[in-house]
Amino acid sequence: MSRPSGRKQDNHKIDWHLPTISSSASAHHMSRELFVLTYGALVAxxxxxxxxxxxxxxxxxxMGYDIGIRLIEDFLARxxxxxxxxxxxxxxxxxxxAFKMYLGVTPSVSCCSAAGNEFSLILDQNPLVDFVEELPAERASLCYxxxxxxxxxxxxEMVHLAAEVTFLQDKLKGDAVTEIGIIFLKKTEEKKHKRNK
Amino acid sequence: MSRPSGRKQDNHKIDWHLPTISSSASAHHMSRELFVLTYGALVAxxxxxxxxxxxxxxxxxxMGYDIGIRLIEDFLARxxxxxxxxxxxxxxxxxxxAFKMYLGVTPSVSCCSAAGNEFSLILDQNPLVDFVEELPAERASLCYxxxxxxxxxxxxEMVHLAAEVTFLQDKLKGDAVTEIGIIFLKKTEEKKHKRNK
Known part of the structure; x- marks a missing residue:
């Protein structure tokens, strides 16, 4: 069964078999509840x-890192x-x-450093914890x-941006919102500026 | 944040906290690639x-059973x-x-017994294996x-139907299609016929 792959981008060299790209974007859609429950099974x-x-x-x-280095190709293509x-x-x-595409939510973004390399993604809603009542007492340090x-x-990393990514706040731990912090580190390559020079 | 829950059905008594139902069905949608890769991490x-x-x-x-007994409420509601x-x-x-909602694909159905209680779901495409090249040689019996x-x-089971559900064919094992067999067993309760009597 051949399917059109016209939407594939070739400008990112990643040695990974690209998933077949459907001609209809909606063919890739699913309700996220099965994902959310499956993720819960993984954490458990x-x-x-x-x-x-x-x-x-x-x-x-x-595990997320291994997923991210594969998911980026799908993201760039679609x-x-x-x-x-x-x-x-x-x-x-x-x-x-990306959040909209893969989780169906859109966090708000704020910059948190004068240097302009630290950002917070604030999630009012976190669908990944939809089925989670609360963390068990003995799992208080778990970043679910x-x-x-x-x-x-x-x-x-696959688009040559090194970053530290951590949870800064988590509703599951009683915080008001869920906040993911991203600190961009020195670039691993300077490809990005090639065009301007 | 209160959201309308008018689409919840009350005719199925399941002791489970229903996930919040968004007013927009599309709010529950996501691309399935993150799910597919996360599922891969779980199997690994x-x-x-x-x-x-x-x-x-x-x-x-x-694990699937535990997910199914929770997912049914979401399915019935939405x-x-x-x-x-x-x-x-x-x-x-x-x-x-269900397959359309949670995996974005629609298997074809065929009945495989004179008694009318055995069915096959035939999947031409199985999105869950999109990123899987093939099973490792030492995992030949894995039902991925x-x-x-x-x-x-x-x-x-949560709608009072006992069933055996197994993979009969699997593209990952070299079969032409992926086939899930469902054999409905004697009903655990006869609620279904109440209305007609």
């Missing part, structure tokens, strides 16, 4: 596997976004395009959604 | 945890489907409404998507 399994919350968090982040010219534009792209941090970190 | 983790394929399969089925009056109608509902069988089994 890791909590069985690892006694320490920190180990679960690390594992979720690592979003057809242009290259971002600033950290600020990149942060907005993550919030308004830590996979997301890894996904963002992995995806950014 | 279970393959680390269990040496035998059979144990991974059992675990995926059990699909607003009527009660099915036959096994055949139920099988069509699973294929045309076995979670789906558990989800269907769990969801059916």
């Amino acid at each position: 399994q890791l909590c069985k596997d690892y006694e320490k919350d920190e180990d679960v968090n690390t594992c979720l982040d690592r 979003s057809a976004v242009k290259k971002c010219r600033s950290y600020s534009e990149t942060a907005e792209m993550i919030a308004q395009v 959604c830590n996979l997301l941090c890894g996904v963002i970190r992995g995806a950014l | 983790q279970l393959c680390k945890d269990y040496e035998k394929d059979e144990d991974v399969n059992t675990c995926l089925d059990r 699909s607003a489907v009527k009660k099915c009056r036959s096994y055949s109608e139920t099988a069509e509902m699973i294929a045309q409404v 998507c076995n979670l789906l069988c558990g989800v269907i089994r769990g969801a059916l």
Whole structure:
């Protein structure tokens, strides 16, 4: 069964088999409840596997990283976004395009450093915890959604942006909102400025 | 933040906290690639945890069951489907409404027994394996998507339909299509016929 792949972008060299791109964007859509419950099963399994919350968090982040480095190709192919010219534009792209596409929500973005390299994504709603009442008492340090941090970190790395991504606030831990912090580090490559020179 | 819950149906008594129902159905939509990759991470983790394929399969089925008994409430609330009056109608509902809603694909359905209680869902495309090249040689007996069988089994049980759900064919194992077999067993309750008597 051959399907059109005309929307594939070739300007990002990633050694990964691109998923087949459907001719209809809606063919890729699903309700997120199955995802949310499956994610819950994954976290529960890791909590069985690892006694320490920190180990679960690390594992979720690592899994997310592996997902991010693969998901970026799908994102670039289907979003057809242009290259971002600033950290600020990149942060907005993550919030308004990527979160919308993959989680169906749009966090708000704020810049938190004079240097312009630290951003917060604020989620009023976090669909990933829709079915979670609260964290068990013995899992107080669990970053339940830590996979997301890894996904963002992995995806950014594939477009040559090194970043630290962590949860700064979490409604599951009693905070008013859920906040993901992104700190852009020194660029691993300076490809981005080539065009302007 | 209060949101309308007018689409909730009350005719199914399930002791489970219903997820908040958004006023816009599209608010629940996401691209499925993140789900597909996260599911892959879950299977990979279970393959680390269990040496035998059979144990991974059992675990995926059990996880799916736990998901199905929760997902059914969301399904009934958002699909607003009527009660099915036959096994055949139920099988069509699973294929045309549930699969479409939660995976974005619609399997074809065929009845495979004179008694009218055995059905096959045939998937030409299986989005869950989009990123999977092939099963590793040492995992030849793995039912990679076995979670789906558990989800269907769990969801059916919550509407008082006992069923055996298994993979009969799997493209990942070289079969021409992916086929999920559903055998409806004796009903656990006969509520269904109340209205007609």
